[in-house]
Amino acid sequence: MPQDDFVISNTSPLFYLHQIEQINLLRDLYSRVHVPQGVLTELRSGEKLGLKIPRLEAMDWVSIEQISIAQHLRRYTELGQGELEAISLGLNSPLSRIILDDRAARDVAKENNLEIIGTIGILLAAKQKGLVTAISPLLATIRNKGFRMSESMLRDALRRAGE
Numbered sequence: 001m002p003q004d005d006f007v008i009s010n011t012s013p014l015f016y017l018h019q020i021e022q023i024n025l026l027r028d029l030y031s032r033v034h035v036p037q038g039v040l041t042e043l044r045s046g047e048k049l050g051l052k053i054p055r056l057e058a059m060d061w062v063s064i065e066q067i068s069i070a071q072h073l074r075r076y077t078e079l080g081q082g083e084l085e086a087i088s089l090g091l092n093s094p095l096s097r098i099i100l101d102d103r104a105a106r107d108v109a110k111e112n113n114l115e116i117i118g119t120i121g122i123l124l125a126a127k128q129k130g131l132v133t134a135i136s137p138l139l140a141t142i143r144n145k146g147f148r149m150s151e152s153m154l155r156d157a158l159r160r161a162g163e
Contacts, residue, residue: 008010008034008089011042011082012147013119018054019145020138025126026099027061034063036085065089070150078104090114101147113138120157121149127161135161 007030014035018021026033035056043053056062062141070088073079079087083105090098090109097115099122109116117125119132119142132138137157143149149157 005030006034006085006093007032007099008036008093008096009039009099010086010101010105011039011080012101013122014039014054014056014102015043015046015146016100016119016142016147016152017122019052020141022126023054025122027059028131029122029125029129030061030063031106032063033094033099034065034089036065036067036082036089038067038081038085040064042080042082056129067092073108076108078105078110079089080105083108087112102110120149120153124157124160136163147153 009026014023019024040056043056047053062153067085067089069084070091073084073087076084083100083102086100087100087105087109090096091112091114097117098109099111099117099119101118106116106118122138123132123138126132127135139154139157
């Protein structure tokens with residue numbers, strides 16, 4: 001049963017879950033996923049490079065949001081437009097959760113007291129809810145698709161999943 005959280009996604013979780021054909025886990029875990037316009041723009045840039053991207057506009061459980069970057073976040077020049085917009089949307093949405101993978105973006109979100117989950121956390125939640133039987137093959141595939149994770153992060157995820 002979907003949770004009623006206000007969930008915001010950055011680019012990489014959408015991209016990588018789509019690459020491993022598991023993007024619908026977001027629909028199954030949450031009633032709606034909010035995506036800033038900047039994330040959609042980043043995905044389309046990837047498409048121009050020949051990458052396979054999800055068609056968010058066709059997903060009735062995805063809400064594309066226009067958002068201005070919070071003034072105090074403009075100093076984080078190392079973050080991308082999608083990350084800055086996702087964090088800004090989180091600041092405007094109390095009790096929200098942001099799906100972020102990038103370490104620097106996660107650090108900024110934490111500094112702003114936002115709740116964070118990542119792609120690996122989505123896979124763990126899906127296993128816990130019985131939506132997938134194992135995350136080990138999904139983690140192997142996502143890594144082969146270019147998702148960066150350390151060996152310790154991989155071991156921790158498998159331990160938490162009981163695999």
